[in-house]
Amino acid sequence: MEVHCDLEVDVNGEESFMVDKRAIASYCGKLSKLLGKSKASSRNLKVVFHDFPGGAESFELIARFCYNNGSIYITPSNISHLYCAAQFMEMNNSVAGRHNLLQKAENSFEEIRYWSWSELLTALKQCQDLLPLANSLSLVEKCLDTLVARLPLTSEASPCPSTSSPDSSGIRFSCDTRSTESLKTTLSRATWWFEDLLVLGPNLVEMLVKAMVSRKLDHVIISRFLFYYQKSKFYTVKSDTKRTIAEMVIEMLYMLDQSCVSCKSLFGILRVSLNLNLNKSVRNKLENMIGSQLDQATLDNLLVPSPQGINYLYDVNLVLRFLKSFLHDGGTCQADRPPMRLRKVAALVDLYIAEVTPDPRLKPSKFLALAIALPDSARDSYDELYHAIDMYLQVHPGLSEDERMKICCVLNYEKLSAETCVHLSQNTKFPSKSAVQALVYQQSKLKSLLHATNNPKSYTDSPYSAITEAESRGLRKDDANVQLVLYAGKIDLSDDNEKLRAHLQGMQCRVMELEKLCKKMQSQMSKFTKSKTPSYNHTRSLPKLCS
Structure with missing residues (x-):
């Protein structure tokens, strides 16, 4: 075919191509329509595209297809560019119907299940540059579904031994062994793909994780991948991208079973995102996950x-x-x-x-x-x-x-130890009411202890019975009277607080001595009870030997 460079095509301001308008228009419906409406002379034709998918690289592939009479070798490395460009240029109704580039690309996608792991990654990386058109054409969905379908195999071995991950291996893990080395090897094989997927941007990782969740992949592995992705990416990207990555990771982690998400790693994300001005709703989700x-x-x-x-x-x-x-x-x-x-x-x-x-x-x-x-x-x-x-x-x-x-x-004064109550009663920084309350509760404990230890008969829980009990255990009557006043709550705290404190401090030693006495009596009562317990040993006792 004779070639005439009579059409200039400016692709996204990146590069201009001089092409044969007849050769290109015969396969591109969009260009054919534009040229049909043009009134310019044949020597001054120029078309400018501002949003050509894939830029100059994609247009060059289209031109080769047109110059080669509708023939091109479609591979996983160029199929995404060809498919999106063909859709954009309306190359689905060419003059020679059998040379339909869009149909050829769709047919090639039917073979995606036979692609290698590295070919899938290459196609996904290209789709990343072609968003959102690639997503609208279901290219990303097809690639991700195929990719995720291979991830359950990771517990055995990598489907692509040539992958860049150092943990890739064709050796299967034996479930019979319990050695630490074998467990580490298995874990590394379950996560060999982490490093490979770092080539994907936040948008694709979000779609990938949603696909993993829908296929019911292990949430522990998914969460570990998200933490690994965030940590690895933060080393190389700028602040704005860090914020995008952090928000995506938090949103995806929030979808998972929270028992599968590491609390320590969540705090790690919290610290690195303190100055990133995260979206309020995203930050709330992070705090809720940590709080739970x-x-x-x-x-x-x-x-x-x-x-x-x-x-x-x-x-x-x-x-x-x-x-x-x-x-x-x-x-x-x-x-x-x-x-x-x-x-x-x-x-x-x-x-x-x-x-x-x-x-x-x-x-x-x-x-x-x-x-x-x-x-x-x-x-x-x-x-x-x-x-x-x-x-x-x-x-x-x-x-x-x-x-x-x-x-x-x-x-809660009932949950203070005796030593702490004594310290509180001497503490001038605390209000007098607190000091009194502490001793009231402490004396209440001692009264109950005395009753349980050495008084089998019940008595009324009144201040007067407390005095009787205290006197029977050796307390002086003035101490018992103070106990009565404390229980009755009749202390006038408006009086001289220092005198009150001095009196309370004078009681503290006797309170502690009483507590020790109660513990000793408890021990003795326990031994006495055991000695009274009948023996059920039916072994016949031997007679004593005479000296």
């Missing part, structure tokens, strides 16, 4: 610096949101969740409170919010919280009496 697994966190995880504009040393509001998510996981109140999980979180919170307490800028309202965030059932002992309050009152001496009282009221 808060019992797996450590103190170091929680010590997140405050955002700019906040004076606190650590982000206390973030931890409060974690606690809210933990207690209301799934939209319903979980305050009655398994006690072990609650206790672990309470212990963690107490450590956190102790760490943030020395911050002189921490407001009483924030300290109080941390202290009351968990239900009373979460703590078996309030000793740690007491020490944190003691430190807070020391660091913030300017608090009003009302503020100090609100903070001290969070303590």
Whole structure:
């Protein structure tokens, strides 16, 4: 065919091609329509495309097809470009009907199940440059479905030993062996494809993960891939791309079973995304995921610096949101969740409170919010919280009496040890009411202990019976009278507080001695009870030998 370069085609401003308009128009319906409407002379024809899929590379493939009488070798490395360009140029109704490029490309896609792993990756990488047209033509969906269909085989071996991953191997894992080395080898074979898929952008990875979930792939493996992808990509991309990747990874992790998502890795994403200005809804999802697994966190995880504009040393509001998510996981109140999980979180919170307490800028309202965030059932002992309050009152001496009282009221005095109650009674930083309450509850414990230990008969739970019991155990009558006043709640705290404290301090030694005595009596009663227990040993006793 005689060639005339009588048409200039500008492709996306990248490159201009001088082509034979008749040769091109005979196969491209779109160009044929444009030239049919043109009134320009045959020597001054120019067509400008601003959104040609695949740019100059794709147009060059189209030109070769047209100049070669509708013939071209279609491979996985060029099929995406050819298919999208053919769709764009309307090459589905050529003059010679049998030379339909769009139909040829569609027929070639029917062979996708025979493509190798590396050929699939190549086609997907090209589709990435052709979005959104490639997606609208279902090219991406076909490639991803084929790719994901091969991933369940990863527990045995890579379907493509030539892949770039160093963990690729054709050796099968034997389920009979239990050795650590074999377990490591199996794990590496289950994740050999992680490195290969780093060539994909966030959009394709999102579509890939959705395809994995729909095919019910292991959520643990999916979550590990997402963490690996985020960590690896952050080394090479700019800030804007980091934000896009982080948001995509968080959204995909939120789709998974949360028991399959590593709490430690979630904190890793949280820290690297602190300055990325994540979308609010995405950030809420990340915090909810962390909050639901808060019992797996450590103190170091929680010590997140405050955002700019906040004076606190650590982000206390973030931890409060974690606690809210933990207690209301799934939209319903979980305050009655398994006690072990609650206790672990309470212990963690107490450590956190102790760490943030020395911050002189921490407001009483924030300290109080941390202290009351968990239900009373979460703590078996309030000793740690007491020490944190003691430190807070020391660091913030300017608090009003009302503020100090609100903070001290969070303590459950029944769950304070005897040593802590004694310390509280001497602590001048605490309001007098707190000191009195601590001793009241402690004496109540001792009274119950005495009753259970050495008094088999019941008595009324009244202040007068408490006096009688105390006197029978060796307490002086004035101490018993003080006990009566404490139980009756008739102490006038408006009187001289120092005298009251002095009197209470004078009692503390006798209270501790009484507690020791009770424990000793318990031990003796236990031995006595055992000695009274009839023996069911039917072995006949031997007679004593005479000396």
